[in-house]
Amino acid sequence: MQQHRHARRGAELVFESVRVLIEPKAELPFEVNRSRKKLNLKIDAVLDHRAFSLRNPEYGAVFRVQAEIVRSFAEFLRAEGFLEVHTSKIVAAGTEGGTSLFKLQYFEQDAFLAQSPQFYKQMLVGAGYERVFEVGFVYRAEDHATSRHINEYLSLDFEMGFIQSYQDVTRLENRMLARMMENLRQNCAEEIETLGATLPDVGEIPEVTLTEALEILARDYGRDTAGMADLDPEGERQLCDYAVKSRGSEFIFVSHYPRSGRPFYTMPDPENPELTLGFDLLFRGLEVTTGSQRIHDYDMLVDSIRRFGMNPDNFGFYLEIFGYSMPPHGGLAIGAERLTQQILGLQNVREASFFPRDRFRITP
């Protein structure tokens, strides 16, 4: 029995004898107690032997942190009067338009895996719950094969009624993140240390409009932003660099994206109807949240569906409750794996998913 060189918990066990209960059936695929850095494994080797690789203290610690992230999200929102909900992941049509859907044979019908609980959480605000949150998988049949995309991810969603502004949503997220990092500091100190991670300080998160963000990229980073209607990955990293250096924050909200790039249910900016009251949250160079104030007026919503080239008749089940009146409302969705990845400085989002599903992988 190999002795540990560091007595991490302040005590060292000395074995006098060892009795073997079960012999391993095969050679171990790699050494379980070496650091990730020394092992230097390709992500596929880690995932092909997933249960075994989680016995490694570093790979395993990721999910103790993720569980605390999810718990913090839920606990904070419950204390703010949100109801936890679970809405169906089998749907008749997509929420973000018709693309990127996984198709399913549902008895005699065609069905799809839900891209988000968007329609349902809005309907439940209108159903009288006013504030709801959901922790659940969502599905995107996107062809990407990058270190920051998986095709099934855990979405931390909330939706809140009777807001005055989309900033009621961003401010609530700001407070939630501050609490989450406090909880991680208290309850996951050992895992954070094991992973060599640094928790961010969450003060008042700065906000810029997309227009301002593009000006910053042009001015401070020499980017040619002509014609840019969104931030590219490089722009996300540059804006986060700006946020740290000029605003002292590892987080930054970007708001007022153009209407053409946001879903039909996003509230247009009353001061410039080509823009929206939609926002993203960037953290350490990556988008970790998308949210907005939503359209709550029935006629405006029907117009918006048409404007996006879709037929309101196909959205009857969603529109009905708007017809019986809907409060001003807004919400957001956080990718749990991405947030975990960014907090812990993981190289690949797959490290933050127990059994990730990507372009090619459906096992283990």
Add this chain to the structure above:
Amino acid sequence: MQQHRHARRGAELVFESVRVLIEPKAELPFEVNRSRKKLNLKIDAVLDHRAFSLRNPEYGAVFRVQAEIVRSFAEFLRAEGFLEVHTSKIVAAGTEGGTSLFKLQYFEQDAFLAQSPQFYKQMLVGAGYERVFEVGFVYRAEDHATSRHINEYLSLDFEMGFIQSYQDVTRLENRMLARMMENLRQNCAEEIETLGATLPDVGEIPEVTLTEALEILARDYGRDTAGMADLDPEGERQLCDYAVKSRGSEFIFVSHYPRSGRPFYTMPDPENPELTLGFDLLFRGLEVTTGSQRIHDYDMLVDSIRRFGMNPDNFGFYLEIFGYSMPPHGGLAIGAERLTQQILGLQNVREASFFPRDRFRITP
């Protein structure tokens, strides 16, 4: 504005004037403030107008109770050292055998929706987490169209390592249910009253073996139990009647089901290898939990897969961690909607699902 006849919260509002902000776009499908009983709606009418029907205090209260059930489950298990996990719902093969799977087009591959997180939660026990729980949807492509079946349901799963007996699992569930009912009594008193429900007292839950259960049905209920290898719905109701009358409990565990009727990973009874250390929990006439001690020995597990007519080569991703040693372990799964239904005395399990999916329904 219609005045409420009952001042439920001890105060009555008298309106001096009312300003209409939004006119409804359509006639209301039914009166929102009448009792379920007076409305006497068919379940399809309730579900076709789901968001609207939830504005009814009775239909709406169901999900405040369900949220507290789910919260209680998670909170209790966290305090017992369980880690919350989320495992993929897109799988390459079924856990309970090859039937009852929804098929999915996953890029170029065929995939299926998970019937349970069974393999994954066992693998995570073996990964070193030792105790894990999951709250997530599971999928059964079963043809049933009854008041107690839906095809997508919220499964409350846990799995625990280093057990001495399957009764470590049943005892933990017993304590969890006692805490859950306490929480409901404290935190959902108004909803319980609105729904006219009676919470069960949870003392020490009695247990009988299936053999004993069948003897009771024959002796006390005149059933011809020859050849019965499981309880039928009538038998479940009769055994619960027995449990109330003879054992003073609305819950009863039934254990030692025959091996042929339980999944391959169920631990055989060492005293009679034709039986298993598997159990169900019945409550008010319905099965609400299935669980067991699992096979943890690699060779026994491989034999069991073969005995069930399957090929161990197809289970390599699951078997691997057993080959690197696995502790004795067991666990269970509770159907959240069924438990909600039984606690609240709902006529149809669909009332306990926001957006139920059944044989014919995929909207709203």
